[in-house]
Structures are given as C-alpha cells and as structure tokens.
Amino acid sequence: MSDDQMIDDDERRRRWRLALGGEAEASCGGLGGALAEMDQALAALYEADGPGGLRNPRGGRGGSAPQVARWLGDIRKYFPSSVVQVMQRDALERLQLRDMLLQPEMLQNMQPDVHLVAQLMALSRVIPQGTKETARRVVRQVVDALLQRLEEPMRSAVRGALDRSQRNRRPRHAEIDWHRTIRANLRHWQPEYRTVVPQTLLGYGRKARRPQREIVLCIDQSGSMANSIVYASIFGAVMASLPAVATRLVLFDTAVVDMTEQLDDPVDLLFGVQLGGGTDINGAVGYCQSVIREPRNTILVLISDLYEGGVEEKLLQRAAELVEAGVQFITLLALSDEGAPAYDHGLAVKLAALGVPSFACTPDAFPGLMAAAIRRDDVAAWAAGQGLVTQGR
Incomplete structure (x- = not known):
C-alpha cells in the first residue's frame, strides 16, 4: 500500500469516527x-x-x-x-x-x-x-445581513417591471430608453450616414404622481410561518421605500394587526409579532379587501399554510370577489428555504379553481415573483417555469 493510500484510509477512518461517535473508537481508532x-x-x-x-x-x-x-x-x-x-x-x-x-x-x-x-x-x-x-x-444583525443580500434584487425587479409595464411612446429626451429604441429602429439604418434614424421613440415609464401598484402582504402568524414572517418583513420594508408602489403589511391569527406603520424598521416589526394562536384567514382577507382602493392595480400576497380556523366558505367567496374585481391574488404556502411545506391541499385546490395560484417560494425567487405580478404575467406559469410546485395550472 502506498503512502498516499495510507493517508486516505486514515482520513476516512477519522471522518467515520467523527460521524459515528465514541462507540466507533474500537474500529476507527x-x-x-x-x-x-x-x-x-x-x-x-x-x-x-x-x-x-x-x-x-x-x-x-x-x-x-x-x-x-x-x-x-x-x-x-x-x-x-x-x-x-x-x-x-x-x-x-x-x-x-x-x-x-x-x-x-x-x-x-x-x-x-x-x-x-x-x-x-x-x-x-x-x-x-x-x-x-x-x-x-442579534435580530438587527440578521436583518442587516438579509437586507444586504435581498434589497438590490428586490428594488431592481420592481423598478424594471414597473418601467416595462408603463410603456412611454412619446418620451421626453431624458426619458428615452436608447437600447430599446435602437433595437426597434434597426430597419431604419442609413448606410451613407452610418446611423439609425429612429421613427419610433421608446421611453421609460414616466414618474407617476401616485403609486403605480398597491401591494398587500397578508401573513399568517402561526408558529410554522415564523421564517416566512422574517423574510416578508424584509421585502415589505424594501418595497415600502419605493414611491412607485404602495405597500401594506398585515399580520393575523384570530385577530388582524396592520403593521404598515412599522415597515420603516423591520426590527421593531419583528418584535411586534406574536407567534401562535388560532388562524382566521377569512377575517384577514376580509380586512385586506376593505383597504384595497384600486383592485386592478393591486397585488394581494397571502402567506399562509391555509389551515383555516375561520369560515372556509366565506373565504372562498371573498377570494372570488377579489379576483373578479381584478386583484392579482397569490398564495405563498411558505417564503423560506425550508423545502416543501405542510399545507391544506384541499383549500389550495379550491383557491386555484378561482384563479388564486398557491406555491412555496424561496426568498431568492420572491423578487422575480413580484416582477411577474407587476407585469401582469401568468404567475402560475411563472412559478412552474421556476420549478416551484404550484396549485393553479
């Protein structure tokens, strides 16, 4: 046996010894x-x-x-x-x-x-x-680290989606999107002048005087949703800092608490969370329904495992009313890296039949989800394309 083989065998025995514990000392050394x-x-x-x-x-x-x-x-x-x-x-x-x-x-x-x-x-x-x-x-340290990782992707996704959703065909000079304008006018290339003469100008969306989208994050406070609350609070704080979107964050168990005023400091928000208790999804969705001002410009994200302790029939009725009014209603069964969550499959199927897709989403995928919703893409198709298991296709 060569020296290299002996070293490899010794290393392998040491690793097995660490993995198996003290009882393996006789066989592994x-x-x-x-x-x-x-x-x-x-x-x-x-x-x-x-x-x-x-x-x-x-x-x-x-x-x-x-x-x-x-x-x-x-x-x-x-x-x-x-x-x-x-x-x-x-x-x-x-x-x-x-x-x-x-x-x-x-x-x-x-x-x-x-x-x-x-x-x-x-x-x-x-x-x-x-x-x-x-x-x-300790909480501040985690929040700061998550903001460093997630803030810029969230900002870029939302701003980019808003720009694309607000096509500006008569832009001022400062609003011209030169990359898109050149691509759209390549057929007007003038060889003798070695330039493109644009017939159509494409611009970024003009700055709106009021928010272009309303986003409501409605989050279940049950103990199994704790990690989702942490991530949703971070994303809510980032979106709340963007004037082009109006962001509201609502927590619920059997009661509903509107935490929108705490979005400027996620640490204060997280210490205001009270995990546990019952779950009244119908009551929470009812509250969100009451504060939505422009349904066709609103994205409602319900973050819950869908184990309803309230009246399921009324919840489904509210969901149908919201979708009919033009609200983009999405259910996230989890917003975390924890893998496939436990959830009420029956209620997820019923919501999907009403046009409310349900799927788990990782924090890294969430900015892409919001961008798809802002562009009014088919969110269920987007989720399937990301490899996210979804009810709603």
Whole structure:
C-alpha cells in the first residue's frame, strides 16, 4: 500500500469516527488535537446524557447556561457557520433549551440566523429586560445581513417591471430608453450616414404622481410561518421605500394587526409579532379587501399554510370577489428555504379553481415573483417555469 493510500484510509477512518461517535473508537481508532475537541463538541449535543453532555444530570439545571454558552463558542471555533446553525437548531429542538435564549451570555455566543430570530420572536413577550437589548442586536444583525443580500434584487425587479409595464411612446429626451429604441429602429439604418434614424421613440415609464401598484402582504402568524414572517418583513420594508408602489403589511391569527406603520424598521416589526394562536384567514382577507382602493392595480400576497380556523366558505367567496374585481391574488404556502411545506391541499385546490395560484417560494425567487405580478404575467406559469410546485395550472 502506498503512502498516499495510507493517508486516505486514515482520513476516512477519522471522518467515520467523527460521524459515528465514541462507540466507533474500537474500529476507527482515536482522535487527537483539534479533531478530539470537535468530537467533544459533537458528543455534547448528540450524546447529551453522557459525560460532558449538555443534558448531563450531574450538572444540574442551574449550571447548564454557562456550559451551553461555552459549547456555543466551541462549535463556532471548529465548524463553518452553516453547520453551526444546524447544531444550534438541533440543540434548541432536542434539548428544549429555548429558555436559555433569555440569558444575555448565551445570546452573545449564538450564530445569528433566521431560525434564531424566529425563536426570539416566539419568546419576545417573556424576554427579561436585561436581555432585550442583546436580543435586538442579534435580530438587527440578521436583518442587516438579509437586507444586504435581498434589497438590490428586490428594488431592481420592481423598478424594471414597473418601467416595462408603463410603456412611454412619446418620451421626453431624458426619458428615452436608447437600447430599446435602437433595437426597434434597426430597419431604419442609413448606410451613407452610418446611423439609425429612429421613427419610433421608446421611453421609460414616466414618474407617476401616485403609486403605480398597491401591494398587500397578508401573513399568517402561526408558529410554522415564523421564517416566512422574517423574510416578508424584509421585502415589505424594501418595497415600502419605493414611491412607485404602495405597500401594506398585515399580520393575523384570530385577530388582524396592520403593521404598515412599522415597515420603516423591520426590527421593531419583528418584535411586534406574536407567534401562535388560532388562524382566521377569512377575517384577514376580509380586512385586506376593505383597504384595497384600486383592485386592478393591486397585488394581494397571502402567506399562509391555509389551515383555516375561520369560515372556509366565506373565504372562498371573498377570494372570488377579489379576483373578479381584478386583484392579482397569490398564495405563498411558505417564503423560506425550508423545502416543501405542510399545507391544506384541499383549500389550495379550491383557491386555484378561482384563479388564486398557491406555491412555496424561496426568498431568492420572491423578487422575480413580484416582477411577474407587476407585469401582469401568468404567475402560475411563472412559478412552474421556476420549478416551484404550484396549485393553479
């Protein structure tokens, strides 16, 4: 066996040893140095009742917070952030450590991500005063990172769609779209002058004195929709900053709360969310129906798993009325990267029959969805083209 083969075999054994835990030491050998410390961090979570485990009964509940805080620091030292986020989520779910988030020293060691924000939203009513400022800093860090990633694609998609939807055939000089104008007039090429003589001028949409579209984001506050609320709040804040669209954000459970006034600060908005409770989709859609001023210029995005606790028959009646009035009504079963969501298939099919397509959407695809809706494209066809499973085709 060559030296290279021996190195490969040793590396393979070490990886199997890390994956299988301490019980595989006899067959895979021991670990040393940084690998041994990585193994201890993994064992603390996935062998939580053993020596050094996060749930070791000898430690007692009173001493668990410092131990968890140290463990959080260790995993950030040895693992990439994507793995850290998975391990944090496993710790919260497997070991029921949500109450630990109420302690500043633990929050300071957490890797901020959307899932952590969702946990803090769920605990916002019981977070002690001494922890609230730390919690806000964590949420602000996640919000800022999401804005950096998603703001420009959202702005570009909305502005581009509005420009294309407002064709200007008699533009002033400053409004001429030269690229489109040249393409439209290539048949008027004058060889002797080596130029195009435009017969038709195409321009960008003129700046409207009032918003060109009204967008209503209506979001279910049930616990399963927490990640969707985070992303929708970010997108709502970006769209609210664009004068060409009027954006409204509505949260609901059995009651309806209009959060439009908080769109200038997504952090305040997220701390105003109260996860859980029942679900009255009919009541929420009814509220949205009452505030829509120009149905044919309105896009209503309902973000919900469609498990209706209200009156389904009235919800379907409202949906039919909205579509008939010209509202572009879309249901997102989730706005997250979590994969296929659980939802009420029966209600989704009934809404699709009324012209309300339903599908899950990733945050990266959402700007494209809004652009398609603004252009009045067939949204169900757009979603199918993006590979998004949809009810509505």
